[in-house]
Amino acid sequence: MSAVELASERERDELRRRFLRNRNAVIGGALVGLAVLTAVFATTLAPHSYTETNMLLVWGEPDADHVLGLDSLGRDILSRILVGARVSLGVAASVLALTLAVGTAVGMAAAYFGGWIDTVTMRAADIILAFPELIFAILLAAVLGPGVLTVVLALSTTWWPGVARLARSLVLGLRTEAFVEAAVASGTRPAAIMLRHLLPNIVAPLIVRASIGVGFIITAEATLSFLGLGVQEPTPSWGGMIRDGLTVMRTDPYLAIATSAVLGVTILGFNLLGDGLRDLLDPRARDR
């Protein structure tokens, strides 16, 4: 075993120890783990079908069979919340994968090549960032019409500029480092330099950025669905369920309250984990 590997193993042990000492990160990690497991096994865990309607039990009160009661079409609320986790986390994962891939590639290319590539991509990012939070996504959703695909596309379009800007600034900081100049001097192709030399050095801050972004993306999906521009019936989405629940708060508060609690706790989990990872991997970026 080489000395380098030994050092990195010790480093990893140290990182694990510091993670376990960070109370927020541990609580956040546990909540996120729970949410992910729920999303994966949603249909197995659900006591009832999430689409099965029962018109005799419309807005039924909670009982032993339906722990959180039934909704406007007599569907089991608990089952719909569980399957809603799959929708919510699925959208978040897709948006994250898309924005990280596109944003990192664009940002790195902009910084590495500079010139017109930099100008064009960064001006495009400026234009999207000129819209207040989510307003551009709302505009896109209005053009494309509601649906899961719309949500993923709208949120990805709104999110890549932030990732691209981060990747760009990180690569700009590295471009004059000796190991990059050595790679350039030895005739390595730009693609290889970016993938093999630059990417590994900017992964940590990108992961931190991504983990902090998950909470925002889940909120954004829920907001679009709440406004009726996102995920559509009969697919359960937490945002849409809260909107339905809010209309009947006086008589049947269970739907809105239970869904709000689950949504809030899920986002809290991701935010705690994101904060923890940031403290661990990128101590300089604290609270900025």
Added chain:
Amino acid sequence: MLTYVARRFAELVFVLVAVLILAFAASRLMPGDPIGAMLSDRSGDAALEQRLRAEYGLDAPVLQQFWIYVRGVARGEFGLSYRFVGVPVVEVLGDSLKISPLLALSALTLAVPLGVAAGALAALRHNRWTDTSVMAVMIAGISVPNFASAAFLVYLLAIRLGALPVAGWGTLQQTVLPVIVLALQPTAYIARLARTFMLEVLAQDYIRTARAKGMRERIVILRHALPNILVPLLTTIGIIFGTLLTSTFVVETIFNIPGLGRQAIQAIFARDYPVTIAVILLFTFFYAGINLLVDLLYGVIDPRIRLEARR
């Protein structure tokens, strides 16, 4: 400073023109034929169709339509509504133009002092239980989306306690819940930043000097520390306004408030796109204006920014 102002202004103009083009393109790409919908049962009336298309400027080539629209926007007009045939968008918006800014400003007036106070308090009690519990509340405040906290607050304050109306607009009581819901996330956000800035400031030499010369702690905090955290906080006002503008879409929908956000959303479903586009443009222009103002103000307050821009 002048070159800095000129450059920021040029950037703003570029971005706003691009935003206008995007918004106009979006309005033409949205589904449905507005004139067809207006004609509905009189769809055979070619003369009427001709007149409506002319009135809405839809009979001109697209580039000319864009030019007409831009000239309208420059005069503060946003074309005619599709839903209310022949009525200018500005008239459809009407009182909404006052309601949404009033809501956002009230929320900000609540959030800034509360957030700064909570953050400063946490920093002064660094790593003690006050700090930990304040920060726990604040991270929860950032995490819970506004419609979820609205559900809790409506249930608790309006339905269980009956202290406040569930929804509606017009009385003072009806503004309380919406403003609280709007203010929650900005308060939490400001508190977290204020705590970080305060911790940084408290570690500075001039604070130690002030304490060392026997200055009372209250004066040290109020006169030396606090002003110095307000400057970096100023730069975040732009971000906070961005969040508030989006929140009005949600909060106005929940509480049935006839503001710009609810109008924009209702207009999407009624296919009254000129109204939606007008609100989006108003919000984006306002947001850009606030950000420019904050940048310039920051340049005035902190000379280092100006020097950076000159390089």
